[in-house]
């Protein structure tokens with residue numbers, strides 16, 4: 001079988017999620033840099049984002065689709081809960097991650113020098129929501145990491161490891177413990193850009 005190709009830049013939190021999913025499953029993959037916004041990029045991802053995946057004749061874009069494919073097409077530990085409620089929770093956090101948390105934690109440029117109080121306040125609220133989401137289980141959708149954790153851990157790593165944003169994580173005990181668990185995973189350590 002061909003080596004899985006994950007197209008994008010390793011600095012992207014979404015590309016990192018796809019790579020972490022492959023690592024969690026124990027699949028060989030390579031990250032192939034994109035010719036950003038050129039025709040070859042559009043051929044892989046018509047919306048000109050990343051990641052895109054190629055595995056032989058299989059071509060996919062969007063992180064949830066890519067993560068789901070990696071999980072379901074290969075052996076290895078399940079990255080999606082089988083219980084319907086837990087699976088719905090996973091999708092809830094993936095959706096919230098893409099639609100809200102990415103803007104608040106990654107797009108806001110929290111690690112830059114000039115972060116507004118408004119951006120910090122928004123990030124703090126987002127982090128509090130995550131902290132509350134970890135009240136009952138050690139991971140966002142249960143007792144083991146799922147695609148939701150693999151999606152959100154890179155966002156925390158990107159935006160919340162320095163300065164005020166890091167302090168805001170440290171003051172939320174469940175989130176801080178989850179961050180420490182996620183940051184210890186081989187899949188996380190091996191995908192540091």
Ligand SMILES: N[C@@H](CCC(=O)N[C@@H](CS)C(=O)NCC(=O)O)C(=O)O
Nearest residue numbers: 012013014048049050051062063064
């Ligand atoms: N909904 C997409 C979002 C992907 C996304 O926004 N990726 C960012 C990199 S982290 C990107 O491609 N940014 C380039 C751009 O917006 O022009 C997914 O889930 O894969």
